[in-house]
Amino acid sequence: MTKQILTFLIISSLLFFGNFIVPAMMNPYLFMILIYCGINIIMGVSLNIINGITGQFSIGHAGFMAVGGYVSAAISFYFLMPLLSLFPSDNTISLLCQNTLFVFSILLGGVGAALFGYLVGLPSLHLRGDYLGIVTLGFGEIIRVIILNLDFIGGARGFTGIPAWSNFFWVYFFAVAVVMISFRLLRSSHGRALLSIREDEIAAESIGIPITRYKVKAFVLSSFFAGIAGGLFAHFIGYLNPSSFTFIKSFEAIIIVVLGGMGSISGAIVAAVITTILPEALRPLQEITKTDFRMVIYPLLLLTLMLTRPQGLFGHKELSDIISPFLKRKKSL
């Protein structure tokens, strides 16, 4: 445990210094892709908890991202910005306050999403698998329609004027935190219970695992992380629109999990990076052919993956499982 905390502190301090160096090193376009990578890592890893590790099928992850994004944006816009304007600007204390309040707002966004996760998960998770899928899909749509009809957060016009407080440090700080918590979860007794539910629900229940309670727990945690991703996203671009949280967004998260391999956390990270960079890398193709073939390449990729390598890039394995045999061989030599 202490080792993990130490690692986390070291990585955070590295990120803190990176925050001064990285944005200066690249142009704004590349920097944006880098930030999206971080946000998609959080989305992929969080969806992996429910889809990969627990084996339930949720297809409304964008809904939770939307809740988190809108809740934290509304808190920042209506409460924290007026609060912050009380402090004198242009000094370190106000910067410190701003960042503390930012974390507070992001976490509240996560809590909001987790609350919705509980409300959605409780009725649907005690049913058989497919229903969760369709309920979460429906939930994503309901959330979008509700947001469209709420005027104080912009409705269909979109929510403008969200303070752009996200930066390299916070996005990757939360990404690392989410990844490490997922790993800790996977290696804990909770994680083993979730894995047993994925492998065989009936067998898991018969050895005394309260499956519904565990599923709801996993679902709530997963929505919490999605809410955090939403908050970071909102505070990065400073503008939210309900149309950015359609099915397509949820499907992107699913593609990350499937491509990486169901249940593999490092797989989800690698896949998140690939799926963020690939559409950007294919941009020249669009200019040559004058039509946006990326939209077709995406589903074709998914289909070929399912037909040729259904377990995804990593399968159930982690990066460490793949590398460690090589390391061991070197030691024995």
Next chain:
Amino acid sequence: MEEFVQHLINGISLGSIYGLVALGYTMVYGILKLINFAHGDVYMMSTFFGFYFARWLGFAYTPSVIGALIVLFLAMAACALLGFTIERFAYRPLRKMPRLNLLITAIGVSLLLENGGQILFGAEPKFFPELIARTELFRFGNISISNFQVIIIVVSLSFMALLQYIIFHTKQGKAMQAVSFHHEHASLMGINTDRIISFTFVLGSALAAAAGILVGLAYPRIDPLMGVLFGLKAFVAAVLGGIGSIPGAIVGALIMGLSEEMVVGYFSSTYRDALAFFLLIVILLVKPTGLFGKSTSEKV
């Protein structure tokens, strides 16, 4: 009161279109335990098939009943072929895989059809040709019934009756019931399960195609993404009636069409898309097996 009757009539005609699509969902779910996400997109493809057939054959410019029927059957045949192809090349290779993989493949096929459609047909909406001239059949005070509403109800009812006959009175239909009951047992009885599953997809896709043409006639604005939400609502209708049950799908679809029409008529049209999912959550809370569904206990 008059307004209510008008909404009732509109709701029934909308509901019978949902019914045709919901039948495809419920049959495929009954036989493969798969939510066929691509089904809504097959319905979308049928409106585009109809659009192009009507143009090439010249029916788009001279409204006639014969032309409309020819377009209807051609679109049904094309979609049956499409459904067969999807099953053969995307779902059949995964028959032995976990169901989750099948579901993801279905999402992939659905995205492929939507995005491919946007590239092939263009993303901007098109207008379905007027194959039959719209006329008003009856008018009692403020209630008006157009010939389209009658056509929709008559055509859907006759296809539903035909399906009922196929499933309960033909050898193929009995084989379908057997396969949906138990795959291995059915194949032990000498039923070619793969062929029956193909047959189910062909039937379901043809029904969805009929719905597509009817929608094209009644609501001429068509675009490559029109199948997404419509398909989901039809699926919710199937769940509402009890997924896997044929009469359930029809009753669920009628409830769906009516309640949607009432929400638009008496509340606000912005909530019409959320209604379906609200209904779904209520059903799952109150009666998860749906109105006509049987609850099955899992055996170890």
